[in-house]
Each structure stands twice: as structure tokens, then as C-alpha cells.
Amino acid sequence: xxxxxxxxxxxxxxxxxxxxxxxIKAATAVFAEHGYEGGSVRxxxxxxxxNQAAVxxxxxxxxxxxxxxxxxxxxxxxQNSFLSPEEVDARSPEEALRLYLHQFLLPLVKRxxxxxxxxxxxxxxxxxxxxxxxxxxxxxxxxxxxxxxxxRRFLPDDAPAETVTFTTLWLAQQPMxxxxxxxxxxxxxxxxxFDDASLERLVDTLTSLSLRGxxxx
Amino acid sequence: xxxxxxxxxxxxxxxxxxxxxxxIKAATAVFAEHGYEGGSVRxxxxxxxxNQAAVxxxxxxxxxxxxxxxxxxxxxxxQNSFLSPEEVDARSPEEALRLYLHQFLLPLVKRxxxxxxxxxxxxxxxxxxxxxxxxxxxxxxxxxxxxxxxxRRFLPDDAPAETVTFTTLWLAQQPMxxxxxxxxxxxxxxxxxFDDASLERLVDTLTSLSLRGxxxx
DNA sequence: TTTCGCTTAAAACATCCGTTTGAATTTCAA
DNA sequence: TTGAAATTCAAACGGATGTTTTAAGCGAAA
Numbered sequence: 296x297x298x299x300x301x302x303x304x305x306x307x308x309x310x311x312x313x314x315x316x317x318x319i320k321a322a323t324a325v326f327a328e329h330g331y332e333g334g335s336v337r338x339x340x341x342x343x344x345x346n347q348a349a350v351x352x353x354x355x356x357x358x359x360x361x362x363x364x365x366x367x368x369x370x371x372x373x374q375n376s377f378l379s380p381e382e383v384d385a386r387s388p389e390e391a392l393r394l395y396l397h398q399f400l401l402p403l404v405k406r407x408x409x410x411x412x413x414x415x416x417x418x419x420x421x422x423x424x425x426x427x428x429x430x431x432x433x434x435x436x437x438x439x440x441x442x443x444x445x446x447r448r449f450l451p452d453d454a455p456a457e458t459v460t461f462t463t464l465w466l467a468q469q470p471m472x473x474x475x476x477x478x479x480x481x482x483x484x485x486x487x488x489f490d491d492a493s494l495e496r497l498v499d500t501l502t503s504l505s506l507r508g509x510x511x512x
Numbered sequence: 513x514x515x516x517x518x519x520x521x522x523x524x525x526x527x528x529x530x531x532x533x534x535x536i537k538a539a540t541a542v543f544a545e546h547g548y549e550g551g552s553v554r555x556x557x558x559x560x561x562x563n564q565a566a567v568x569x570x571x572x573x574x575x576x577x578x579x580x581x582x583x584x585x586x587x588x589x590x591q592n593s594f595l596s597p598e599e600v601d602a603r604s605p606e607e608a609l610r611l612y613l614h615q616f617l618l619p620l621v622k623r624x625x626x627x628x629x630x631x632x633x634x635x636x637x638x639x640x641x642x643x644x645x646x647x648x649x650x651x652x653x654x655x656x657x658x659x660x661x662x663x664r665r666f667l668p669d670d671a672p673a674e675t676v677t678f679t680t681l682w683l684a685q686q687p688m689x690x691x692x693x694x695x696x697x698x699x700x701x702x703x704x705x706f707d708d709a710s711l712e713r714l715v716d717t718l719t720s721l722s723l724r725g726x727x728x729x
Numbered sequence: 730t731t732t733c734g735c736t737t738a739a740a741a742c743a744t745c746c747g748t749t750t751g752a753a754t755t756t757c758a759a
Numbered sequence: 760t761t762g763a764a765a766t767t768c769a770a771a772c773g774g775a776t777g778t779t780t781t782a783a784g785c786g787a788a789a
Contacts, residue, residue, distance in 0.1 A: 310755080311766060330639065333549060336747060346768055351748065353766095388727075421638045422547065423696060449727065457710070460702060461717045464693075465686065472685040479640060485677060493674070500678040508725035510606075510666065527785085528736060553777060563738055565779080570736095574777065 315353050317343040322364050327411035330418035331361055331426070358426050365430050368412035373437055375409060380444050388448040393502045395445045399438060399470035400498055403477055403489040410474065417475035442467035469501055532570050534560040539581050544628035547635035548578055548643070575643050582647050585629035590654060592626060597661050605665040610719045612662050616655060616687035617715055620694055620706040627691070634692035659684035686718055 321343035325334040336357050340347045354360040378398045383391045402410040416436070419427045443463040450459060473480070480487040489497070538560035542551040553574050557564045571577040595615045600608045619627040633653070636644045660680040667676060690697070697704040706714070 314766085333639075335745080337745080346766095347747085348749080348769090349767070357747065417638055420693060420696070421634055422550075457704075457713065458717060460704065461714055462721065464689070464697070464702070465718060465721055468685070468689045469682065472681070472689070476637060476681075476685075479637070480681070485681070487674075487677065496674065497678055500675055501682060504679065504682055504722075504725065506725045506727050508721065508723045510723050531737080552775080554775080563736095564777085565739090566737070568778065 311353075314343070314345050314349055318345055318350060318353060318360060319363055319367060322360050323368070323408065323411050323415070326361065326364060326418070327414040330415075330422070331424040332422070361424070361426050362430065364415070365427065368415060369437070371408065372412055376437070378441060380441060383441065383444040383448065388445075389502075389506060391445050391448055392505060393498065395441055395466075396470055396501050396505070397498050398441075400473060400494060400501075402474045403497070404491055404494050410477075413471070413474050417471065420471075420475075438471070439463065439467050466505060469505065473497065528570075531560070531562050531566055535562055535566060535570060535577060536580055536584060538562075539577050540585070540625065540628050540632070543578065543581055543635070544631040547632075547639070548641040549639075553577075578641070578643050579647065581632070582644065585632060586654070588625065589629055593654070595658060597658060600658065600661040600665065605662075606719075606723060608662050608665055609722060610715065612658055612683075613687055613718050613722070614715050615658075617690060617711060617718075619691045620714070621708055621711050630688070630691050634688065637688070637692075655688070656680060656684050683722060686722065690714065 318339065322334070322339045325339045325342065328334070329338075336347055336350050339360070340350060343349075350357060350360050354363060376398060378394050382394070386394065399413075402413050443459065446459060446462045446466055450462065477489070479485070487493070535556065539551070539556045542556045542559065545551070546555075553564055553567050556577070557567060560566075567574060567577050571580060593615060595611050599611070603611065616630075619630050660676065663676060663679045663683055667679065694706070696702070698706075704710070
């Protein structure tokens with residue numbers, strides 16, 4: 296196994312890298328669709344045009360492959376984010392809030408890998424898998440860190456920690472809901488299809504609601 | 513099979529009813545814990561102290577049993593609700609909003625069957641199962657109907673349908689998030705344990721946020 | 730009491746799962 | 760070119776799943 300002997304220099308052939316990459320790509324799609332437990336190695340290797348044993352050979356097993364997917368997912372999400380923690384503090388609270396919502400609602404129209412990554416996290420929010428728990432135990436997810444940063448721009452400095460936590464969670468899950476439920480919302484009775492224009496309207500609505508609430512609509 | 517011959521009068525012994533009820537009760541717990549696909553017939557029958565074949569005999573299979581659970585769940589949720597659509601219109605918008613949030617955050621402290629039912633719906637919100645889709649295709653879930661009713665108390669009558677939908681979804685999923693994530697939120701780094709007092713504070717916070725938004729905290 | 734249909738029971742069925750095996754193949758440095 | 764390591768492959772393993780089968784147990788009517 297590759298992972299078991301990282302100390303000595305190993306010759307990694309070109310085709311091996313291709314197989315690894317194909318497995319990760321296929322695993323991302325499969326885990327996004329079926330979750331960790333529901334995503335089978337057979338389906339992954341089938342889509343990657345690879346042998347079943349390749350998962351064990353390259354990643355030490357299904358769990359190792361999933362860890363790799365999570366690693367790529369978080370890294371990509373961090374890089375593709377145009378909203379950094381510093382950016383939050385540099386802008387006005389209103390702008391920061393709007394940018395935050397726009398950032399995490401973007402997958403609604405950009406149906407690419409980023410959407411798959413968020414779908415994996417959506418699965419984990421319902422039934423956290425053991426690999427995922429170990430993964431996020433080290434550092435909290437970016438979306439929560441950013442949400443807390445935005446929230447702190449609004450709350451007074453002496454706000455109770457519990458209030459900060461409630462409010463952060465409240466804000467963090469607002470865009471996650473729409474991304475996770477995108478497929479269901481596209482069907483009746485909601486029938487919400489998102490394009491650039493309707494995304495802007497959704498960002499407007501959520502920004503207004505988060506900012507001034509229902510009473511001031 | 514019972515379900516296959518509903519027309520003619522059937523003699524149903526006492527133990528048969530007991531087995532049926534035990535299966536539904538056990539299935540509710542198992543499906544709430546593992547979801548539809550992940551909940552196994554063996555585990556259900558084991559907890560119900562019944563034979564595996566009983567599921568096929570009484571319900572025609574796993575899917576039939578799940579349909580029965582969904583039926584009981586929705587009925588119970590309708591009955592145990594102290595907030596009816598008429599109640600929403602009878603109260604002030606602010607009161608209606610607060611009652612709505614309180615209603616659907618109640619499972620945080622009342623860890624009974626109702627909580628299991630909401631957990632099942634939480635599973636379905638990530639990966640809707642075929643039986644569930646067929647089930648809700650007839651009528652939208654109560655929580656959405658109530659949320660829309662509350663939202664309409666705030667929005668002007670000539671508000672665009674899309675805005676109403678956005679706002680309804682925004683409101684509906686706020687309590688669902690906390691109920692679904694209760695177990696995770698109880699662990700670090702959040703460590704939120706809910707009792708009657710903290711539930712009241714959460715209701716207060718969410719009501720305030722939904723009503724007046726972040727800017728007026 | 731006998732009989733018949735409803736109900737339960739244990740076992741086996743076919744299929745899927747993640748993983749392991751051991752040989753065949755490919756790769757690359759010597 | 761050679762040989763050892765890296766990689767792939769088909770097959771099988773042990774276990775879990777939903778379902779079916781076959782037989783036995785049971786209650787009430789004849």
C-alpha cells in the first residue's frame with residue numbers, strides 16, 4: 296500500500312497517478328450522491344474504470360479514499376472562496392453579510408465539483424461519519440468560521456457566548472439549506488430553478504431577511 | 513398478506529395487532545437513527561422481538577412498513593401540534609412567529625417519538641426515498657404550510673410568489689436545523705445542551721432574528 | 730374435537746457490501 | 760536487457776441485506 300510506506304522514496308508511475316485521480320474524482324461524485332456509507336466501492340471503481348482492489352491499494356480502503364476526498368474538498372473550497380476572514384473585517388457589516396450569502400449560494404448556479412463537496416457536507420450534517428468527525432475535530436469548517444466573523448460584526452462585544460453561537464449557526468445554515476435542497480426545490484411543489492438572475496434575487500431576499508428580519512420587509 | 517386482501521373481512525388475532533404495533537414502533541426508532549436505506553429489517557424485527565418474515569407478512573415488505581411509519585408520523589405531528597393554521601391567523605404576526613418557532617423547536621427538549629419523526633424527515637431532506645416522494649407528492653408537509661401562513665402575515669399581499677417561497681423556505685428550515693443537528697451541537701466545539709431554559713433563550717434569539725434581523729440586535 | 734385459515738417461526742435464497750488474495754502485467758532503474 | 764518493484768486484475772472471501780420458502784403454531788368456527 297502506498298500510504299503505509301511513506302518514508303522511503305517510491306517510484307510512482309504515471310498511470311498510477313491517473314488511477315488515483317480518477318478514483319478521487321469518481322468517489323467525489325458517488326459520495327455526494329449517496330453519502331459515505333451508501334457510496335459503494337464497486338460503483339466508484341466502476342465509474343473510474345478502475346479495479347476494485349485499487350481503492351485498497353492506493354488509499355488503504357474506503358475510509359482512506361473518503362479522507363482524501365474530504366481533504367481535496369476543503370482545500371478547493373478554501374481556494375475558490377473569494378471571501379476571506381480578513382475580507383469580512385475590511386468591509387461594512389452589510390457588505391460582509393451579502394458577500395457571505397453570495398459566496399455560499401454560488402453552488403446553486405455553478406453545478407460543478409464545489410456543489411458535490413457541499414453535498415457531501417450536507418450528508419455529514421445528518422449522519423456524521425467516523426472519518427468526517429476525525430477530520431473536522433482538528434479545525435472547524437470554514438463556513439462556520441466565516442459566519443461567526445460576520446455575526447461578530449453585528450453583535451455587541453459583550454454578547455453572551457451562547458447568543459453568538461446561536462446566531463452563528465442560524466446564519467451558517469441558511470445558504471447550506473438551499474444548496475442541499477437544490478434538487479428537491481427544483482421539483483414541485485416549489486419548482487425553483489436557479490439561474491444568475493434568480494440567484495441574485497435569492498441573495499437579496501436572504502440578505503434583507505437576515506439584516507432586517509421579517510418585520511421590515 | 514394483510515395488505516393484499518383488504519376487501520374481505522379478516523380475522524385479526526390479538527397477537528397480530530401486537531406484532532404490527534411493535535414493528536411500527538421499532539421501525540420508527542431504527543429509521544430515525546439510520547434513515548430508510550440504512551435501517552435494516554433485521555434490526556427492526558430484532559428490536560420488536562418479531563420474526564423477519566413478519567415485515568413481509570404484515571406490510572408487504574420494508575417499503576410498506578416505512579409507508580406505515582410515515583403515515584403514523586404525519587398524523588401524530590398534526591395532532592400533537594398546538595399551532596393550527598387557523599391559530600396563525602388569529603394571533604398577531606409576532607405571536608404567530610414565536611409560536612411557530614416554539615412548536616418546531618420543542619423536540620429539542622422533548623426527546624420522544626416526535627423527535628424520531630422529525631429525524632426521519634431530516635433524513636429525507638438529504639436523500640429523499642422513493643416511498644417518501646410518493647408520500648409527500650399528495651400534500652406538502654405541515655411545517656411548510658404553517659411557515660407560509662406565518663410569512664404571509666408579514667409580507668404584503670402583492671408580494672411576488674418567488675419572494676413568498678424564498679421567505680417560507682428560509683423560515684421553515686430554521687427550527688429544522690437545530691432539531692436535526694441536536695446531537696452534533698451537543699458535542700464540542702458547540703457543546704449545546706438544551707433544557708427548558710436554554711430552549712426559551714433559543715426561541716427568543718431566533719424570534720428576534722427572524723423578526724428584526726441582525727441589524728436590530 | 731376436528732378443521733381451516735391466520736399468524737409466527739427458522740432457514741435458506743440471491744444479492745450486495747468492503748476487503749483480501751495471488752497471480753499477471755507494467756514500470757523503471759541498474 | 761534484465762530483474763525487482765510497482766501496479767493492475769479477476770476471483771473469491773466473509774458478512775450483511777431484503778425477500779422467499781416451508782413448516783409449525785394458534786384461535787375460532789363447524
